[in-house]
Amino acid sequence: MAFLLSPILVLFFLADIFSEVKAQNPNPPTAFSGFPTVGSIVNDWKFLGCSTEIDGRALTGKSYSEDNMTIDSCQEFCTKNNYMLAGLEYGRECYCGRFLQPPAGYIYQKDCNMPCKGNEKQMCGGNSRVSIFNNTQFKGPSALKTLPDSTWTYVSCYMEPLYGRALSNLIKADDRMTVPMCTQACQGAGYAYAGLEYGRECWCGADKSPDLEDASDPQCAMQCDMPCGGDANSICGGRGAISIYKDSAKTSQKMRRHHGNDHGDYHDYGHGPINADIGARKGRFVKVVRRSPDGTRQVEREERVSL
Structure with a gap:
């Protein structure tokens, strides 16, 4: 003879299971507040840590500043502009990027100790310190690799x-x-x-x-x-x-090299294993010092950026 549970006992049993699951998996926070733990995730954004600021910026993408700054508004701005990283500094500045520009690096978390101007419960970086967040669900635009019905x-x-x-x-x-x-x-x-x-x-x-x-x-x-x-x-x-x-339907013709005679000895070592120094300059260039592939020499050149 099969053993049957009364409806009341079934309800008590399910309620007990639900309360246990809820205790193990409490509702996730809806916004970052205070000093977030490195690795914590809120609304698909992961806190990576507190970074040092550098000349030329730790995050080199689009940016803006305002007195109503919050972590959420900065994250929204960077998402709309197709960046996966959002960084906040001085309580009111927002920077976006796709990677942390060397030699910037993560330091003691509580150096990012300035409350956001738009939400004093949140920390928006500090003095030359940037709170860095990563959009874990980021799917930005990509290069169109193939064109249908085209050569x-x-x-x-x-x-x-x-x-x-x-x-x-x-x-x-x-x-x-x-x-x-x-x-x-x-x-x-x-x-x-x-x-x-x-x-x-x-x-x-x-x-x-x-x-x-x-x-x-x-x-x-x-x-x-x-x-x-x-x-x-x-x-x-x-x-x-x-x-x-x-x-692919056309045969290309070789072009002359566009380096003047005064640059005849210039040799580009590509990106090399080490990007030794990048310093911002006025105008549209940065000075980049790279090591040669064998690591014995440094080669200096200027590269275009938007400052």
Whole structure:
């Protein structure tokens, strides 16, 4: 004979299980407050720690400041601008980025001790200290690698050279720019290469300039990180960085190297194993000192950035 539980006993049994589960998994917080624990997650944002600030900024993406600053408003701003990291400083400053620029690094957590101007229960960095948060669900725009029904294919993201241009001809600039718009324009003009920059510029050339530095390395001073004006899901270069495509149906022609005679001894060692020093300068360049591949020499050059 089967043993049957009364409805009342079943309800007591389920209530006991529910209360135990709730005790083990309390409701998650809806906002960061006080000094968050490193690794804690609120609304998919993970607190990475308190970082030192550096010349040129620990986070080099878009930024803003206001007297109503909160952690939440900064995170929302960085998400809208397609950045996975949000950093807060001096209680009222918000910085975005995709990586922590060396030599910035995490230090004692409670050095980030300035209350946010818009919410005194939250800490928004400190004096030359940045509270860094990571969007664990970030899915930003990416390079459009293939174009359906097209002979154009993605090559890579490159830093614009210090002298000359990666591609020689600016064909058009349009706030509604897309990758197909640019490749079709270059194809119509008879060029084998197309490049997109600043989210709205379309450059073309018979060939790309030689010795370009690949900017796919996240340690590069410049990144292809700007969404296309006409397609928010695709990347159209960046500030001083260009997304280059090639028409496989055309045979490219070699271009002359655009370095003057006074730079004939210049040799670029790429990104090397060590990025020894990056210091901000006035204007559109930063001075970058890199070690040679064998680590015996340092090579200094200037690279374009938006300051």
